[in-house]
Amino acid sequence: MKILDRYILKSFVTTFATVFIILFFIFILQGIWLFIAELAGKDLDVWLVTKFLLFYSPKMIPLVLPLSILLAGIMTFGSFAENYEFAAMKSSGISLGRAMRGLTIFIFGLSIVAFIFANNVIPKAEYKFVNLRKNIIQRQPAMAIVEGQFNSIGDNFNIKVSKKSGEKGEKLTDVTIHKRGKGEAQATIIRAKNGLLKSNESSNLLQLELFDGYYYEELKSKNSREQQKAPFAKSTFSKQIMNIDLSMLNNNDMDEEKISQTNGMLNISELNYTLDSLENNYTKEERSITDNVVKRTSNALSRKTSYTERDFSHIEKLPDSVKTDKNDLLSLMVDSKKQRILDIAINNTSSSANIIKQSINAQNERMKNINNHWLALYEKFVIAYACLLMFFIGAPLGAIIRKGGIGLPIVFAVIIFIVFHFINTFGKKLAQENGIPPFLGSWMSSIVLTPLAILLTYRATNDIGMINMDAIMLPLQKAVMKLFKIKSNEE
Template identity: 65%
Template sequence: MKILDRYILKSFLITFTSVFVILFFIFILQGIWLFISELAGKNLDYMVVVKFLVFYSPKIVPLVLPLSILLASIMTFGSFAENYEFAAMKSAGISLGRAMKGLTIFIFLLSFAAFFFANTVIPKAEYKFINLRKDILQTKPAMAIAEGQFNTIGNSNIKVDKKTGENGEFLEGVTMHVKSNQGFGNKTVIKAKSGVLKSEEGSNILKLDLIDGYYYEDIYPKKFEEQNKVPFAKANFKKYRINIDLTNLNKSETAGEIVNTNTMLNVSELNFTIDSLQKSYKKDVVSFTENISQGIEFTLKPKPITSSAKFKNTDDILASFSAEDKSKIFESALNSLSSTDFSIQNNKNDLYEKKKNINKHWLALHEKFVVAFSCLLMFFIGAPLGAIIRKGGLGLPIVFAVLIFIIFHFINTFGRKVAQENGIPPFLGSWLSSMVLAPLAISLTYRATNDIGVMVNFDWIVEPFQKLINKALSNTEKIDLEEDRDTIKDNDNDN
């Protein structure tokens, strides 16, 4: 490696390491804030908290790494251009492309490392992270439920007014909503004066014994038209036990879902799982279609008709039946349509959820490759952009880096959401942000390597902030001078 390549690589690594550590620490603090309710005031051992953060931290890397590369590239190459180091290189016959050559090789290696990390380390860490949370809940089951708010665990929402006991296992004022598996909304609403949480070591089930309460349960009628009556059943109980599955934990989607296994699988495992899920989905579609077609049958037979009879329209067909049979046909057809529509809606919701699960696995598969590609993308945006704007340090580079990364992250989040809801293919949803920013990277690299630059003066972005800072500093100096004068006058008067 030549001296120039070592110098550029060293400058980049110093900046990149500093930026990565700072951003990583910021996102770790964000993770602590997200899980503060599970960590604070639970009398957890120090090592448990450390393990919690260690297992959580790998999922931050795909978010921090591209941003760190982008910011470090802008700062490094912006500093070279600002200090006329690129001018010295060009005078020696070294182009910008040649200056970027050694660092480009390093970024390629870093991209492979990012893919390896996303494919091996993150799934294992996610598995350990989920099991650690489950173990904490088994040791202190009351951690699964916070006072005064609804907590989502599995297909249930639970709220308690007060918790007592050494581990908070005794509950007072319990309200529980159990979601329906056949559609949207709640299927069962349970209220109890008190309750007790119990768990067994090595079990995924959390037992909740409710005492002195009642529950309402929605009833799904066989006939579709009777649903408008909203029938339900009510019952009282002295003691009622509910088993809660701890594999599904309360987790906001803003921090990434952990209730699905797609985040715990590598590429080969995802391919196998996707293939199995798609085969199961196709079988369900075929089975549903056959059940619908077999269910639409009419058992009534018309009067004997001569072979020469011809029917021009529906009225001619109905004319072959008696008035009583016509009434039965209409009633049977109406009931059949209502039943079929009800069955279609239920199966549609079931197939929709299964399709969403398949899409989530596809997104998890593509995301491992997107992480690696985003490292290259951010470098080929940041390096030429820094050479063009000719600004180093923490001023303008941070503005551009944050702006570009927000656009990248917003498009990526939007694409994933739409693809998950089956609005667009998962491939497009995962790669949408890269497709949008790739032309920008190509354009900036072309302009920087050909000394075209951009016909925009970026000083108008920095100057207002500089004026405000200078004004604030000048006002501070004036205040200090006036205070010094007042102090001197007071001393003279005392003398």
């Protein structure tokens, strides 16, 4: 490696490492903010919090790494251009393409490392992260409850305790529970002197035993006058057991789909195997739904009825033209049976329509799951390509704007990355709903920004500015000069 290549590589790596550490720290702080409700006030030891953040941090790499490469490229090459180092290189016969050659090899190697990391490390970290969140509550269930305040658990439970005791805080004193169903105005209030939390690591259920208490329940009356009297029921108990589903505790952040699905915990080989099974299952279900609808229709048509020969005896007296008129088959029946036939037809049609609607909804969910797995598969390749893409946007852009430091480069980097991230998020959401193919949804941001990378690289290597400012400023300057001359002549 020549001295120039070492100098450029050292300058870039130093800037890249600094930017990466700063951005990674910022994104980790964002993660702490997202999970602050789970971490704060739960008496967690330092090692457990460290593990929590350690398992969360790998999923931040696909966001931090491309942005760090982009910003480091703009800052490094902008600094070279600003300090006339590129001018010295060009005077020695070294072009921008030659100066970028060593870094291109480095970024290509970094892309391979990013692909391996996304395929092996991130799935395992995601698996550990989800299980750690669940096990924190299962092993120490009292951590879900903070003393002296109401704690929301799920959509319909609010629990307040005055004091926790025991080795893991499982013994509760003075328990108050507000239970309210979705969309319901009436609430059930449960009070108990003591309570005991029990959990099992193999189950998602948290068991709460209450002792010596009562419950107060507001009653719902269909009569509006009775409802204004606010009827209620009150009952006492010596012991009552309540089961709380812990799975809802894992659905309080922006990664709800990833937690409920397994696609983020699989590598490429496992995703291919899972996708094959999911697509085969989707095809089988589609055939099964079709067969069920056809059989249901056939059974309805062939179902025995209580009709007698007398009901059809008048058909022989009708003209042949009426008998063969398929659009007026109902006229072949006697009047007393027509309403019954119509009722049977309406019921069968309504039932079939409901079955078809439910089947379509179920198939849409299966297709969404398949699309999520395809997106997870393509993302492992997108992160590798994004590293190369951001380098070939950042390095030429820095050479063109000729500004280093943390001022203008950050502005350009943030704008480009926001566009990249917005298009990427939009494409994924659209692909999840089966609006576009998953391949296009994953690669949409890369497809949109690739022409920009090619354009910037071409203009930078050929010493062409991003925008010819003279073509814009000269006409304006001439117009201003003419305007001032006209005014001076008038005076």
